[in-house]
Amino acid sequence: MSERFKIAIIGSGPGGLSAAARAAERNVSHVLLEAEAHLSNTIYLYQKGKYVMDEPGILPLRSPIPFEAGLRETILDRWNETCARLKVNVRHRHEVAAINRRDDGIFEIRCQNGNRLEAEAVVLGIGLQGNLRKLGVPGEDLPFVQYQLDDPDAYEGETIVVVGAGDAAIENAIALARQNNVVIINRKDEFGRAKKGNESAILKAIDDGLIECYYNSAPEKVEALSAGRKPGRMILNTANGRAQILLDRVIARLGATAPRGFVEACGVVFPNKDPASVPAISAQYESNVKGLYIVGALGGYPLIKQAMNQGYEVVEYITGTAVEPADAPLLKAKFSNLRGIGSVEQALAQIQKNVPVLSHITPLQMREFMLDSDIRTPAEGAVIFERNDYTNSFYSIVEGEVRIAVENKPHPIVLRRGEFFGEMSLISGRRRSATVLAGANCVLVETPRRSMNRLINSVEAVKAEIDRIFIMRAIQSRFASEASSEQLAEMAASATLQRYKAGDYVFQEGEDGDCLQLVRVGSLTISRNIGGKEIVLTYVAAGNYVGEMALMGESKRSASARAAIATETIRLDGPVFKRLISRIPALRLRLQKEFKERTAANLAMQSMPGGGDIISFLMAQGAGEATDILLIDESLCIRCDNCEKACAETHSGTSRLDREAGPTFANVHVPTSCRHCEHPHCMKDCPPDALRRAPNGEVFINDNCIGCGNCERNCPYGVIHMASKPPKKPGLLQWLLLGRGPGPGEAPYDPDAVKDPKAKKAVKCDMCKDQAGGAACVRACPTGAAIRISPEEFPAYAQSRR
Amino acid sequence: MHDSILTHAKSRYLWISLGLCVISIALYIWHDPGIAPNGGTWLGYTLGTVAALLIVWLLLFGIRKRSYSTTMGSTLGWLSAHVYLGTALILIALLHCGFQFGWNLHTLTLVLMLIVIFSGFFGVYTYLRYPTLMTRNRESATRDAMLDEIAEIDQNALSLADGIAPEIHAVVLRSIENTRLGGGVWTQLRARDGSDIAIARIKVAIEKRETQIGAPPPSMQAGQTILAMVDFLAGRADDKQSEALRKLIDILSRKRALATRVARDIQYQAIMEIWLYIHVPLSIGLLAALIGHIISVFFYW
Numbered sequence A: 001m002s003e004r005f006k007i008a009i010i011g012s013g014p015g016g017l018s019a020a021a022r023a024a025e026r027n028v029s030h031v032l033l034e035a036e037a038h039l040s041n042t043i044y045l046y047q048k049g050k051y052v053m054d055e056p057g058i059l060p061l062r063s064p065i066p067f068e069a070g071l072r073e074t075i076l077d078r079w080n081e082t083c084a085r086l087k088v089n090v091r092h093r094h095e096v097a098a099i100n101r102r103d104d105g106i107f108e109i110r111c112q113n114g115n116r117l118e119a120e121a122v123v124l125g126i127g128l129q130g131n132l133r134k135l136g137v138p139g140e141d142l143p144f145v146q147y148q149l150d151d152p153d154a155y156e157g158e159t160i161v162v163v164g165a166g167d168a169a170i171e172n173a174i175a176l177a178r179q180n181n182v183v184i185i186n187r188k189d190e191f192g193r194a195k196k197g198n199e200s201a202i203l204k205a206i207d208d209g210l211i212e213c214y215y216n217s218a219p220e221k222v223e224a225l226s227a228g229r230k231p232g233r234m235i236l237n238t239a240n241g242r243a244q245i246l247l248d249r250v251i252a253r254l255g256a257t258a259p260r261g262f263v264e265a266c267g268v269v270f271p272n273k274d275p276a277s278v279p280a281i282s283a284q285y286e287s288n289v290k291g292l293y294i295v296g297a298l299g300g301y302p303l304i305k306q307a308m309n310q311g312y313e314v315v316e317y318i319t320g321t322a323v324e325p326a327d328a329p330l331l332k333a334k335f336s337n338l339r340g341i342g343s344v345e346q347a348l349a350q351i352q353k354n355v356p357v358l359s360h361i362t363p364l365q366m367r368e369f370m371l372d373s374d375i376r377t378p379a380e381g382a383v384i385f386e387r388n389d390y391t392n393s394f395y396s397i398v399e400g401e402v403r404i405a406v407e408n409k410p411h412p413i414v415l416r417r418g419e420f421f422g423e424m425s426l427i428s429g430r431r432r433s434a435t436v437l438a439g440a441n442c443v444l445v446e447t448p449r450r451s452m453n454r455l456i457n458s459v460e461a462v463k464a465e466i467d468r469i470f471i472m473r474a475i476q477s478r479f480a481s482e483a484s485s486e487q488l489a490e491m492a493a494s495a496t497l498q499r500y501k502a503g504d505y506v507f508q509e510g511e512d513g514d515c516l517q518l519v520r521v522g523s524l525t526i527s528r529n530i531g532g533k534e535i536v537l538t539y540v541a542a543g544n545y546v547g548e549m550a551l552m553g554e555s556k557r558s559a560s561a562r563a564a565i566a567t568e569t570i571r572l573d574g575p576v577f578k579r580l581i582s583r584i585p586a587l588r589l590r591l592q593k594e595f596k597e598r599t600a601a602n603l604a605m606q607s608m609p610g611g612g613d614i615i616s617f618l619m620a621q622g623a624g625e626a627t628d629i630l631l632i633d634e635s636l637c638i639r640c641d642n643c644e645k646a647c648a649e650t651h652s653g654t655s656r657l658d659r660e661a662g663p664t665f666a667n668v669h670v671p672t673s674c675r676h677c678e679h680p681h682c683m684k685d686c687p688p689d690a691l692r693r694a695p696n697g698e699v700f701i702n703d704n705c706i707g708c709g710n711c712e713r714n715c716p717y718g719v720i721h722m723a724s725k726p727p728k729k730p731g732l733l734q735w736l737l738l739g740r741g742p743g744p745g746e747a748p749y750d751p752d753a754v755k756d757p758k759a760k761k762a763v764k765c766d767m768c769k770d771q772a773g774g775a776a777c778v779r780a781c782p783t784g785a786a787i788r789i790s791p792e793e794f795p796a797y798a799q800s801r802r
Numbered sequence B: 001m002h003d004s005i006l007t008h009a010k011s012r013y014l015w016i017s018l019g020l021c022v023i024s025i026a027l028y029i030w031h032d033p034g035i036a037p038n039g040g041t042w043l044g045y046t047l048g049t050v051a052a053l054l055i056v057w058l059l060l061f062g063i064r065k066r067s068y069s070t071t072m073g074s075t076l077g078w079l080s081a082h083v084y085l086g087t088a089l090i091l092i093a094l095l096h097c098g099f100q101f102g103w104n105l106h107t108l109t110l111v112l113m114l115i116v117i118f119s120g121f122f123g124v125y126t127y128l129r130y131p132t133l134m135t136r137n138r139e140s141a142t143r144d145a146m147l148d149e150i151a152e153i154d155q156n157a158l159s160l161a162d163g164i165a166p167e168i169h170a171v172v173l174r175s176i177e178n179t180r181l182g183g184g185v186w187t188q189l190r191a192r193d194g195s196d197i198a199i200a201r202i203k204v205a206i207e208k209r210e211t212q213i214g215a216p217p218p219s220m221q222a223g224q225t226i227l228a229m230v231d232f233l234a235g236r237a238d239d240k241q242s243e244a245l246r247k248l249i250d251i252l253s254r255k256r257a258l259a260t261r262v263a264r265d266i267q268y269q270a271i272m273e274i275w276l277y278i279h280v281p282l283s284i285g286l287l288a289a290l291i292g293h294i295i296s297v298f299f300y301w
């Protein structure tokens, strides 16, 4: 019979380690199963010398394992020590392959190495990093086969075989080729999966003979050699038969398998297919499988301290000890300005009862939701947000009412207890469409974009409800002035949501028009085929509609509409809409007038050769998802780099824009600089949610950045860097009169001289939101070459540049 | 949407300057001091003061340009005003002195001012003309990218030359050592680089080798292209070598094209900067002379 424990903890990350330590401290029979030969693989793999941060600062730590902000090495050393001192029963190199819950409630755990164990409860703390894919052939674990590369300059004069064709493999191969003899093994005949820059770099390196490439090849085995000059060899299967490479080292960069498949195989259910969704767990961290608990990043808590607290708490719950979660004081503080509400649990329940959208979510999700949210009790008449603000938070009305001031309408729309607002900007990533004022006795919950998106992705019912209201309100805001509410409801009933990938046609010139499309996310370009060439006429941003004309007489589409970026539309059924306009002459008149204006603008564009090409060029640079983009007219730019100097001078010494890099077309240059995307990619995966959007649209990074580098990787435009804060410079007059260097605009400091690793955080353009005068780059340009514009201005911009 | 120095804010400062000039001329014509107009009349003092204030303000542009977080207008607006008001200064100063010149400090001040202003004109001309030339010359590569490519070509050229003959290797090596881009002000402005010499030297080396081998000296006229030369050689040297030679000359031609472009890029940039080396120091000199002028007229007049 196999060994039996009370608790089996899988994964020794901060979550799992803390759980095991708590179990050891309390003498609960336990085992900690870790796939690797060391503890906490995710943290082990951080860059050497990384300064690990202990966000969120206000959250108290509750764990037998110490943790405070500091160097990776120090933290790992202390964890190892504590683990040994508490006699945590850890088994290394025990990668769990399967977990099976027997009918008697006991879990059978099978490890990759053949060991089997039994446990009464399982704590899953395997994080989100997944397991690095190994070679999958004999010899994959030999000492000279590695799956990670810290410092390419550490190797010299070796023959190194790099396996893989993704960005990591290419970057490693190119870096290693500086000092070594590098061979890259690619299963396919091209490097299509990599970023453009990497693809061209590797093809060039291969062309120049710097790197040798085996295409259509796969390793068959790796062997250690005892004789000869090289320690090992790899046998390859190539298109032309087998080949052998004598080598010093193999570096395989094959990506990681997401843990989701394994977790699902354990019986845990995810709410939907979205990779961002997390399994629903109870307030005690128990999943839908009874006795199987989930802590840490896997459960949706991406910070070390959160994971450690959960590890501690979960052991208490399993052993039947009641504890107040570590975040309880924080929640209590949030409710402090609400009178007449008892315990935190009661307050949460009350909010869920009052706001129907929130009634679908689990108590744990509700806690997390409230931890990220703020309770607002604005005075009557106070502005909650203004029309044209770029904020993107979501509001639920717990008590009282709010008034929405609608343009051209004397009476505001009133929303009452239980309703929500702010979903338009959240979803479209665009400006607020109306000003919202507080009514009497109003109590609101304001939730930031990330938490709301996570909820929408995790709970189907929330998504459905928000989408329904979104459609209704979108239709209302376009047609309410002419149509009655029954007519609007009829239109809404025929509406469906459609998704398009960048480049997809929403409709094509010459097709029969059978619908009207309201753009809700993303943007479109409108083009016509003129003389065999697709000429872009204009750009349509989210919030506008297209395709009405074919419904009002001519039945063929007069132009094509194409998604400039990933786009979602609300499709309104043609016949229903036609019936509506035939009944409402005022609507017909308005649409006709708008159509005339559009046609005139299109004609102007069409008669201007080259104008559309500029829009096309900008779209190809991803400007379609921008809200504000820096453009430089190269016929005016004297390359003085004053723009970069101004940026560095106003942003602690590092310029956040690279003027020279970036493509140019017809003298329009798109420098490498943040575009403040509607849906910023950089926000996707930020553990402390440090990336935020300010009311004027600036996407900026808060001080609680932990320097993990995810945003740097996620931004497709390469505009985020990791940088440390330089020492202060002398003032202008001191430099001018006393010669205290370095002067304004001069290279500020020697970046390598800054040894303090604390400072390495992500930096990016914040559009000078803290500068009274506005964007420093534009204001510093002496020749007027640099401007910032938003995509709505592209058509006018293109016309201004014949 | 992009405004240039001249068109900024619908050329607002052009109109302001013109207005200033018109007023000055009107006053000058209307004013009748009884003697020949000069700096000593009340109008002379007034115009002189205006001119001096303008000069001080024009000098402040150097500080404004470096005050990156100021809220006082855009640099573009300042420069537009700088250019137009600076130009108006010519007239105002001339009216101030009533077109009276002598070999004295006063006239030196005026001369310095005129040099500064005319160097400014040249600057504006370069700012409007050279950026476009620069873009065209770069063909959307960056200068660093071009330099990288040159370094890479050098590397490849060496290894190719290695396989041909030691003389050729030596020639290529020497030419790499001699390629210097940038350099002193003059080299920058003349846009010269050493890459032509390499190809010429290879030609010489091949000729020498041919004569050493004792083969009939190839009839290479001065005008004959280097490629014809390679073809000619292909007949006698072994295939691999002539192939390598052809490649070598190919990439050296590519390098020449690149080096020319880099040199021209540097040249354009240098021209856009060189005039500031007159404009700025002389404007400081002007300030000194102006102070001298004012002191002298107050104390010694």
Ligand SMILES: Cc1cc2nc3c(=O)[nH]c(=O)nc-3n(C[C@H](O)[C@H](O)[C@H](O)COP(=O)(O)OP(=O)(O)OC[C@H]3O[C@@H](n4cnc5c(N)ncnc54)[C@H](O)[C@@H]3O)c2cc1C
Binding pocket: A010, A011, A012, A013, A014, A015, A016, A033, A034, A035, A036, A039, A040, A041, A042, A043, A046, A051, A052, A053, A054, A055, A094, A095, A096, A097, A125, A126, A127, A128, A129, A130, A131, A295, A296, A297, A298, A301, A302, A303, A304, A305, A307, A687, A706, A707, A708, A709
């Ligand atoms: C570069 C980077 C920098 C970061 N910096 C910070 C920071 O400064 N501050 C901060 O608070 N957070 C930071 N984070 C986030 C933090 O690392 C994670 O939130 C935290 O590690 C999550 O802990 P966890 O216990 O959930 O899982 P993990 O730490 O991911 O641990 C999972 C463990 O499980 C093991 N495992 C996986 N599968 C199996 C299996 N099948 N069988 C057995 N064992 C298995 C793994 O080997 C690993 O040891 C950073 C993240 C990254 C990527």
Ligand code: HEM
Binding pocket: B038, B039, B040, B041, B044, B045, B048, B049, B050, B051, B052, B055, B093, B096, B097, B100, B101, B102, B103, B104, B106, B107, B109, B110, B113, B290, B293, B294, B297, B301
């Ligand atoms: C506060 C400012 C100024 C004052 C008070 C001032 C005063 C005077 C006076 C009193 C004279 C008469 C001297 C004479 O007739 O010989 C004079 C002459 C002159 N000033 Fe100025 N001046 C001023 C600024 C300037 C400026 C800015 C310039 C030009 C850059 C200038 C250039 C001249 C010249 C060229 C003369 C004529 C000298 C001559 O007659 O040989 N002055 N100024």
Ligand code: HEM
Binding pocket: A640, A782, B055, B058, B059, B060, B061, B062, B063, B065, B079, B082, B083, B084, B085, B086, B087, B089, B113, B116, B117, B118, B119, B120, B121, B123, B124, B127, B276, B279, B280, B283, B286
């Ligand atoms: C007496 C008159 C003038 C004085 C004292 C003066 C002074 C200055 C100073 C101090 C600078 C700052 C340079 C730097 O710090 O880099 C400058 C820049 C400049 N000036 Fe003048 N100037 C004068 C007239 C003019 C005129 C008449 C013109 C043009 C018609 C002109 C065009 C320029 C230009 C184009 C710049 C460069 C801006 C830049 O590249 O940043 N100046 N001037």
Ligand code: SF4
Binding pocket: A673, A674, A675, A676, A677, A680, A681, A682, A683, A699, A714, A715, A716, A717, A718, A719, A720, A764
């Ligand atoms: S950093 Fe990149 S992803 Fe983020 S807003 Fe800017 S351009 Fe978009």
Ligand code: SF4
Binding pocket: A632, A636, A637, A638, A639, A640, A641, A642, A643, A644, A659, A780, A781, A782, A783, A784, A785, A786
């Ligand atoms: S400040 Fe203006 S002119 Fe100078 S480099 Fe930047 S864009 Fe070009």
